[in-house]
Amino acid sequence: MVVAGTHSGVGKTTVATGLMAALRSAGHAVAAAKVGPDFVDPGYHALATGRPGRNLDAYLSGAENLAPLAARAAGGADVLIVEGVMGLFDGVGATHDASTAAVAVALDAPVVLVVDASAMSSSVGALVHGFHSHRPDVRLAGVILNRVGSTRHESLLRQALEPVGVPVLGALHRHDALTWRDRHLGLVPVIEHPAEVRSSLDRLAGAITASCDLAGIMRLAAAAPRIPPVAALATTRRVGRARVAVAGGAAFSFTYTDNIERLEAAGAELVPFDPAADPALPDAVDGLYLGGGFPEVYAPALAANRTLLTEVRQRVAGGLVTWAECGGLLWLCRSLDGQHLSGAIDAEAAMTGRLTLGYRTAEVRTTNPVAAEGDVIRGHEFHYSAIHPTGSALLLRGSGTARLGGFATPTLLASYLHLHLGADPVPAERFVASAARRPAAR
Numbered sequence: 001m002v003v004a005g006t007h008s009g010v011g012k013t014t015v016a017t018g019l020m021a022a023l024r025s026a027g028h029a030v031a032a033a034k035v036g037p038d039f040v041d042p043g044y045h046a047l048a049t050g051r052p053g054r055n056l057d058a059y060l061s062g063a064e065n066l067a068p069l070a071a072r073a074a075g076g077a078d079v080l081i082v083e084g085v086m087g088l089f090d091g092v093g094a095t096h097d098a099s100t101a102a103v104a105v106a107l108d109a110p111v112v113l114v115v116d117a118s119a120m121s122s123s124v125g126a127l128v129h130g131f132h133s134h135r136p137d138v139r140l141a142g143v144i145l146n147r148v149g150s151t152r153h154e155s156l157l158r159q160a161l162e163p164v165g166v167p168v169l170g171a172l173h174r175h176d177a178l179t180w181r182d183r184h185l186g187l188v189p190v191i192e193h194p195a196e197v198r199s200s201l202d203r204l205a206g207a208i209t210a211s212c213d214l215a216g217i218m219r220l221a222a223a224a225p226r227i228p229p230v231a232a233l234a235t236t237r238r239v240g241r242a243r244v245a246v247a248g249g250a251a252f253s254f255t256y257t258d259n260i261e262r263l264e265a266a267g268a269e270l271v272p273f274d275p276a277a278d279p280a281l282p283d284a285v286d287g288l289y290l291g292g293g294f295p296e297v298y299a300p301a302l303a304a305n306r307t308l309l310t311e312v313r314q315r316v317a318g319g320l321v322t323w324a325e326c327g328g329l330l331w332l333c334r335s336l337d338g339q340h341l342s343g344a345i346d347a348e349a350a351m352t353g354r355l356t357l358g359y360r361t362a363e364v365r366t367t368n369p370v371a372a373e374g375d376v377i378r379g380h381e382f383h384y385s386a387i388h389p390t391g392s393a394l395l396l397r398g399s400g401t402a403r404l405g406g407f408a409t410p411t412l413l414a415s416y417l418h419l420h421l422g423a424d425p426v427p428a429e430r431f432v433a434s435a436a437r438r439p440a441a442r
Contacts, residue, residue, distance in 0.1 A: 001221040002035075002104040002111045003144075004084035006127065011146050013041050015114045015172065016083035018204035019144075019212065020048035023079065025205050026214055031077035033070060035100045036085035037359075037380045037418060039254035039292065043190040045083070048201060052257040056082060057420060058106065059098040059359050060378055065423035066106040068233045069258075079221045088113065088131060088138070092359060093399070101138045110141035110224050112169060112217070117157050118147035125160040132166055141220050144212060145171040169220075170212025189294070191253045236265035236425035240436025242321075244287040249274030251302060252327055254292030254418075262421040262428035263289070267436065275331060276301040279308055287321040287369075287435030288312070290328025292418060295336060296351050296385065302331060303339035316344040316412065321369050321435040324414035326383055329406075332414050333387055345407050345414055349387045357382050362417055363395040366408035369434035370419075370427045377427070379417040391415070411438065 003016040024030045032045035033054040042053020054073040056066050074080035084100030088111065091099030104111050113131055117124055124145075132140045143166050148154045154171045161168055190197050208214075244263065246255070252275060264270060270289070271282040276298050281288070295302055303309075316322050316332070322344075330336050332344040337351055364375040371377055381396075393408035394415055406415025411434065421428050 001079065001217070001224065002082045002084060002100060002107070002109045003114060004088040004100045004104070004111050005114045006087055006116060006131070011114060011116055013044065013083060014204065015144055015146055015208070016081060017041070017044045017048050017201065018208045019217070020045060020081050021201050021205035022208040022212070022214060023081075023218070024049055025209065028078045028218065029076065031074045031080045033073045033080065033082045034085070035082060035103050036098070037382070037420060038085065039256070040189050041083060042257070043253065044197070044201070047190050047194070047197060048205075051077070054257055055420060055422070056103050057098065058102055059092060060380065060420040061423040063102065063106055065233060066103060069422050070107055072233070079218060082107070082109065089134065096135075098359070101135060104139070105135075105137050108139075108225050110139050110220055112142045112144060112220070113140055113166075114144050114146050116147055117145045117153075118149065118174060121153065121156040122160045124157050125164055128161060128166055129164050132164060140166055142167045142169040142217070144169050147174045148172060149174055167216070169217055170208065172207060172211055175207070189250070189253045192250050233423055234425055236262050237429055238265065238267045239429045239433040240267050242268050242286040242432050242435035242439075243282070243284055244268045244270050244289050244432070244435060245282050245285040246270045246272050247275050247288075247290045247293075247328060247331070248272040249276050250293075251276050251295050251298040252291055252293040252331075254325075254327060255289075256420050256422070258420060258422035259428065262425050263432060266425065266428045266432035268428075268432045275308060276305060279305065280311055281308070281315065285320070286439050287431065288316070288323070289431075290322070290324040290331060290414075292326035292328065295327045295330045299336050299339040299341075303336075303341060309340075309342040312342045313344045316342075319411045319438055321431065321438055322412045322414065323370055323431055324412075325418050326381070326416050329387070329414045329416060330385060336385075345391075347387045347389055347391070347407075349385055351384055352386050353384060354386075355382075355384055356386075356416070358398045360396045360398040360417060362397070362415075364393070364408075365395055365404075366393045367410060368393065368408035368413040369411060369431045370413045371430065377417075377419060379419045381416045381418070383416055410434075
């Protein structure tokens with residue numbers, strides 16, 4: 001079942017995550033996935049369901065792989081709830097490609113539309129009618145009204161929707177206690193305040209239990225047709241044994257579950273560390289995997305950890321096999337907004353206040369531990385920072401533009417590009433094989 005919104009914003013995320021928690025509280029085994037490349041929402045899903053958060057992205061993984069990825073996400077669960085991205089039909093550019101609607105069609109899944117009803121009454125009928133009729137292959141199966149002002153307001157909305165013929169599955173009234181915290185890249189990650197988020201999630205689940213037809217929602221999900229057999233996902237080859245340090249903590253929480261699983265399947269022993277707190281890398285590591293996050297928020301703590309920064313600079317220069325994405329790239333620079341960091345990469349980083357966002361097709365110009373020269377890989381960028389110089393390891397194409405970016409050597413790839421390995425094990429295999437060939441001094 002796909003939970004979509006009429007527009008982008010945290011309201012849809014709040015309702016979808018609360019629905020997951022409410023169904024779990026009712027005794028159901030709930031699995032979750034997020035349409036698109038977002039890192040933060042799956043963290044909330046994991047807290048709500050007790051299972052790892054997943055992503056379904058037609059651009060990054062290929063539309064043909066969405067069904068097997070969804071099947072893997074749903075394994076052992078009673079219901080899979082897929083949270084949409086932006087509005088139901090918003091895809092790449094002005095198309096429906098990689099949209100929530102495209103994922104719903106690929107899975108033949110019913111759609112529950114979350115409607116921000118705060119500033120409308122009768123117009124809700126026209127709005128939902130438009131969503132219902134826009135694409136006949138998208139099965140709009142129900143509506144949850146959000147930010148409803150009063151009992152009277154709810155009654156007007158329900159009356160307006162009766163002629164449309166789309167069932168109203170619930171109505172959440174507006175309440176400050178149900179508003180979640182926001183930041184420049186979206187919701188604040190769960191890892192920063194887990195107890196507070198858990199408390200908020202419990203309140204939200206209670207509100208949804210009281211205001212939504214959970215039994216009706218489960219019947220809707222159960223009536224969905226089974227996904228027909230499809231080709232299995234590419235399996236990961238075990239290419240060697242390597243001990244890999246993985247950045248974590250509050251500053252580095254943007255890592256896909258699928259990437260972690262691919263690395264482990266290729267033979268990596270993943271050892272977490274916190275760049276803001278740990279004075280040294282884990283013992284005897286052969287590789288370093290640095291995902292994204294909010295290093296700009298924790299820059300003073302990261303900069304104060306001088307012993308670790310010195311070690312990282314020396315180890316990377318000495319050939320420690322390293323893969324850094326976005327926030328990890330910033331941490332490897334000489335500085336970030338004047339805060340001195342590792343200097344493993346000869347570049348300066350700064351926050352700009354200007355968002356760089358979008359899917360990218362990248363042609364690899366320098367062979368590195370993740371991809372070979374001439375390879376073409378797909379990823380996405382999402383950041384408010386810039387570095388100087390930009391590097392030239394990748395030729396990045398997207399939104400009608402092309403530019404160079406990133407840094408690479410035979411033992412390093414560091415760029416703004418995020419890769420999702422759900423359907424493609426090759427980067428994980430290359431990285432683990434590279435680390436296994438250059439074992440740490442024991």
